[in-house]
Amino acid sequence: MTPTYIPFNKPYLSGNETRYIDEAVRSGKISGDGMFTMRCHQFFEQELGFKKVLLTTSCTDALEMAALLIDIQPGDEVIMPAYTFVSTPNAFVLRGATIVFADSYALSPNLDPAQLEALITPRTKAIVPVHYAGIACDMDPIMDLARRYNLFVIEDAAQAIDSYYKGRKLGSIGHLAAFSFHETKNIISGEGGMLAINDLQFAERAEVLREKGTNRSSFFRGEVDKYSWVDYGSSFLPSDIIAAFLWAQLENIEDIQRQRRHIWQRYYEALRPLQEIGVGLPLIPDYATNNAHMFHLVCRSLAERTALIERLKAENVHPVFHYLSLHTSPFYAPKHDGRVLPHSDHYSDCLVRLPFYYELTDANQDFINQLLLEFYQQ
Structure with missing residues (x-):
């Protein structure tokens, strides 16, 4: 019998999403970095072992933070696959970078690392591998090139939650990584994303960029007596309502x-x-x-x-x-x-x-x- 309708995607509610949203609302704090954001951060850092993570309003925002953190300047070149979503290059184009597109494998949409060295010039600043369909790019040769040419590696891990490369979590290998929790992903919050910080030289500045260029996070931890505008930044942090939804997903x-x-x-x-x-x-x-x-x-x-x-x-x-x-x-x-x-x-x-x-x-x-x-x- 022909079904009435089979959509491409249907967001899944695991059970506690609306209850946790109600809890967040009743807590009196629904702006960023509330109790559910903290639970999500702890899960990724303590349960999954990422060095440091920051929830963002989207994977796009996480990529834009990464471009800021590695100080992309006009004229810098960034290598990435041509077969990817526009957010991947946009994050770097917004900072003035030139995108150098690489081809995929013949048998897989992932970036072919064998092409990369020929694309590196004195202006190359970073390589951005995209783990298409959550299947790992071959990261060892990419990281080897990055070390030899002093380049940054930013993993576009939008689709790669709970996926591994040679026993290492995707998103934990490059200097930085960006994840998505868009409603089409495995774990969702409607819109939403996360920056994973694997090179801790970026950790303190990442908090500043995420909080509109202020040291507000340090202030709330009692590390400074007032917070000020200290760097570039934007409002990259999500509402705790989004984090509440995400937490219900992570539990399941x-x-x-x-x-x-x-x-x-x-x-x-x-x-x-x-x-x-x-x-x-x-x-x-x-x-x-x-x-x-x-x-x-x-x-x-x-x-x-x-x-x-x-x-x-x-x-x-x-x-x-x-x-x-x-x-x-x-x-x-x-x-x-x-x-x-x-x-x-x-x-x-x-x-x-x-x-x-x-x-x-x-x-x-x-x-x-x-x-x-x-x-x-x-």
């Missing part, structure tokens, strides 16, 4: 992840035969774990992807394509150095993301898989 991270991995594995087992005809499935390298952020297919052409999406939507199933290559975007194409990035363009034309959310039932997933297999049999 193991259950959420268990269910997402169940959904991911069912897609993989059912759709594995498509590989035999050249349709791409997600690739998990030996050095990476799978946090089940998404499940995607890589069609063989743009026309095939268009027809597939139309076929599924005709049955009330709503897949989506993903990024468009940023080096060919209307904004950045005139600034790009002209290199062709064929793998990034291939994913822009051919990658399709399937419906994926906690409450996706086995029956609905079976229906999606049946439609996909029938489409390719025809």
